[in-house]
Amino acid sequence: EPEVTQTPSHQVTQMGQEVILRCVPISNHLYFYWYRQILGQKVEFLVSFYNNEISEKSEIFDDQFSVERPDGSNFTLKIRSTKLEDSAMYFCAGDGGRETQYFGPGTRLLVL
Amino acid sequence: QKEVEQDPGPLSVPEGAIVSLNCTYSNSAFQYFMWYRQYSRKGPELLMYTYSSGNKEDGRFTAQVDKSSKYISLFIRDSQPSDSATYLCASATNFGNEKLTFGTGTRLTIIP
Numbered sequence: 001e002p003e004v005t006q007t008p009s010h011q012v013t014q015m016g017q018e019v020i021l022r023c024v025p026i027s028n029h030l031y032f033y034w035y036r037q038i039l040g041q042k043v044e045f046l047v048s049f050y051n052n053e054i055s056e057k058s059e060i061f062d063d064q065f066s067v068e069r070p071d072g073s074n075f076t077l078k079i080r081s082t083k084l085e086d087s088a089m090y091f092c093a094g095d096g097g098r099e100t101q102y103f104g105p106g107t108r109l110l111v112l
Numbered sequence: 113q114k115e116v117e118q119d120p121g122p123l124s125v126p127e128g129a130i131v132s133l134n135c136t137y138s139n140s141a142f143q144y145f146m147w148y149r150q151y152s153r154k155g156p157e158l159l160m161y162t163y164s165s166g167n168k169e170d171g172r173f174t175a176q177v178d179k180s181s182k183y184i185s186l187f188i189r190d191s192q193p194s195d196s197a198t199y200l201c202a203s204a205t206n207f208g209n210e211k212l213t214f215g216t217g218t219r220l221t222i223i224p
Binding site for chain 2: 006031041056089091093095098099101106
């Protein structure tokens with residue numbers, strides 16, 4: 001059964017550094033998403049992406065965040081200058097438009 | 113007002129018991145209702161989803177939606193220790209290019 005994969009599984013970075021989180025969605029999915037989950041809190045929507053454009057973004061997704069689909073398989077989330085409050089689990093998800101979203105295992109980001 | 117509300121628990125029940133997990137929502141535009149299971153520090157795993165009001169059964173799991181009262185339920189029959197996890201309800205207005213709005217999750221423990 002196809003799965004969403006994410007790398008790295010864990011990342012530790014210093015405040016102010018740039019990080020890139022990577023995702024390989026299921027191949028026949030068309031719509032892609034990033035969510036985050038701060039420890040002990042709910043899963044929160046960050047951004048949706050379709051046809052190489054951002055479809056919707058939340059107020060969390062400020063100018064420090066960007067997304068890209070650099071090739072036909074990868075989907076990335078970049079945080080330009082990390083802050084302590086960016087520490088969270090980041091989940092990539094995708095769907096084909098006819099059913100709900102399937103999530104990856106997540107990247108745990110720790111900003112020191 | 114939170115769009116999707118869920119009692120965070122924790123909820124502990126003996127093995128074999130019927131478990132009832134519930135959410136309420138406030139957005140009348142929600143049409144799709146999902147239940148995800150999340151093990152500690154892992155990604156949300158889709159259990160099942162329903163469209164509009166009604167019931168849907170999959171093995172030991174039954175999802176129920178009552179749009180008139182904006183109430184979402186998940187029932188687990190013959191609960192097993194392996195069912196111990198956090199259960200997340202989520203809602204969306206549509207499939208495809210639509211964000212999911214999550215509840216906080218209910219932490220469930222099945223006691224052998």
